[in-house]
Amino acid sequence: MVKKSICLLIIFVVCFTSLNVLAAPDTAEGFEIPIDVMLNGDFILCTQKPFIENGTTYIPIRSFADAIGATLTWNDADQSALLEKNGISILFYADQNNYVQNGTKVDGNGAKLHKDTLFAPVKALCSPFGWEIAWDDFYYVVYITAPGITVAETCKDFSYTFNDMLWLSKLTHIECGNQSIATRIGVANTVLNRVASPLYPNTIPEAIMDTKHGVQYPPAHTEKMKNCVPSASSMIAAKCALNGINLVGNSVAFTHVDLTAQSWAANNMQHFVTIGVVAFYAF
Numbered sequence: 001m002v003k004k005s006i007c008l009l010i011i012f013v014v015c016f017t018s019l020n021v022l023a024a025p026d027t028a029e030g031f032e033i034p035i036d037v038m039l040n041g042d043f044i045l046c047t048q049k050p051f052i053e054n055g056t057t058y059i060p061i062r063s064f065a066d067a068i069g070a071t072l073t074w075n076d077a078d079q080s081a082l083l084e085k086n087g088i089s090i091l092f093y094a095d096q097n098n099y100v101q102n103g104t105k106v107d108g109n110g111a112k113l114h115k116d117t118l119f120a121p122v123k124a125l126c127s128p129f130g131w132e133i134a135w136d137d138f139y140y141v142v143y144i145t146a147p148g149i150t151v152a153e154t155c156k157d158f159s160y161t162f163n164d165m166l167w168l169s170k171l172t173h174i175e176c177g178n179q180s181i182a183t184r185i186g187v188a189n190t191v192l193n194r195v196a197s198p199l200y201p202n203t204i205p206e207a208i209m210d211t212k213h214g215v216q217y218p219p220a221h222t223e224k225m226k227n228c229v230p231s232a233s234s235m236i237a238a239k240c241a242l243n244g245i246n247l248v249g250n251s252v253a254f255t256h257v258d259l260t261a262q263s264w265a266a267n268n269m270q271h272f273v274t275i276g277v278v279a280f281y282a283f
Contacts (some may be wrong), residue, residue: 025054031051031237035051035140037142039067039151044063045063045157046060047062047063048060052140058114059122061111064120066155071085079118088101089101097112129248131144150198166211167208172185183275184237185246189241190216193252195250248272249272250282251272256277
């Protein structure tokens with residue numbers, strides 16, 4: 001009886017997991033690596049953040065279809081999405097490692113479910129149209145060149161810019177040394193919290209260089225900031241923070257735990273959390 005139950009359980013698990021090709025996004029120290037997709041010079045606004053898995057970039061099919069002005073039909077019965085534009089049809093199933101282009105099956109990376117959203121490889125979405133794709137491994141951005149396509153204003157993402165990513169990643173790099181990505185995210189959070197506060201400048205570069213309320217980021221005022229080439233960990237941390245990951249609440253200041261005795265923040269603000277050797281403080 002026990003053996004029979006185990007066999008039934010194994011069959012159930014195999015059948016259940018085969019129903020959906022679930023995503024396993026690449027991570028860095030446990031944090032999912034945020035990917036941006038740029039189409040003809042515009043960042044695409046996505047319902048869920050694009051991700052990379054084993055060298056393949058995935059984007060929400062619905063967001064991509066909206067960005068290029070395509071028709072997308074969802075079939076709940078067989079969990080499929082049909083994208084149609086310019087006489088080209090691409091059919092994706094959530095349970096198959098392939099897709100169908102104009103009636104012909106194409107083997108390779110198919111669609112995957114992630115956070116209740118169906119994603120497809122950028123290559124599978126662009127190749128049928130002959131569009132070019134390029135990968136930027138510094139900013140973690142995929143560039144799509146699609147002649148004749150104009151992204152509607154409502155489908156553009158204005159959340160942050162390359163300059164925001166660069167400034168924030170450079171700061172986390174020079175401030176954190178060999179600290180963890182979590183610590184780097186925390187430092188980036190303090191900058192974004194300052195930008196959101198009426199007490200500080202409302203842009204990332206100005207908030208970092210602000211001296212009106214003291215100097216929170218001394219290395220930023222040196223040649224280190226000017227000459228810094230941020231590491232991949234720093235860029236990932238900056239993008240995680242820019243995409244809403246907050247590990248330090250409303251903290252706007254931090255200090256090394258060994259320097260709390262002489263720290264103005266430690267003596268005048270509320271301690272929120274300590275990550276590694278860095279303590280974070282909020283008003």
